[in-house]
Amino acid sequence: MAVTKLHHEFHKIDLNAPGWQLPEGYAPDSGALELIISGSLDTDNKQGSRTRILRFPPGFATFKPIVHDYWEEVFMLEGDMTVGADENGEGGSSFEGYTYAVRPPGAWHGPFRSVNGCYLLESHYYDPA
Template identity: 55%
Template sequence: MKIAKSHEEFYPIDMGTEGWEVPPGYPQGIEQKILSGFLDEEKKEGFRTRLLRFAPGIYTTKPFVHDYWEEVYLVSGDLTVGNDENGEGGEAFGQHTYACRPKGAYHGPFKSEKGCVLMELHYYVSEDEVVA
């Protein structure tokens, strides 16, 4: 696995508006801030750490699937997993919950009633590096 991350000591994270962007394919109201690293989905390499935040009432309508591993920690707020295309239903989770998904795992759709902040790790791992 190639890891391209720089040495970072504690520094303040601007939780306001600076440095946040809507990720490709996401609706307005969901924003990411890359904290460290990169992920090259064409070359299938990299390791990134990001914050992802949902504004209150925002939801996605389709499940997600990608070809990299993902670890998600719900830092604050609420997140519902498995809602329908109208944002109804699903299973609600509160802060300090965690998920680890291998590549190819379908997950979502997602919604947040009051808004949330997630910390996510995304990385590529070759099959011979995976221990079940």
């Protein structure tokens, strides 16, 4: 498989810069935004890898679990998130910044909610063919 990321030495990421966009699968009014910082993921051809920062605003919530066919590694940089709430936003396990998850393809996860908002550093990738 071809390398899908360019070589980048340490460089500043401006979290207030333009380039944030609605992540695939999130409602336009959810307030969720992503900033792709490296690579690209081709979900149609099931190849590639990307690293992104995902931002959830205060009061963010999803109400159904999700699943995808690629690996996902998530490191919470700051904020709070409750994972595994029900469709009413109740229950689940609460976490704060400097927490990590790794999910193989096909792993159901969520729903999610955040009281104060959060920033997540995520890597998504397919197993090499």
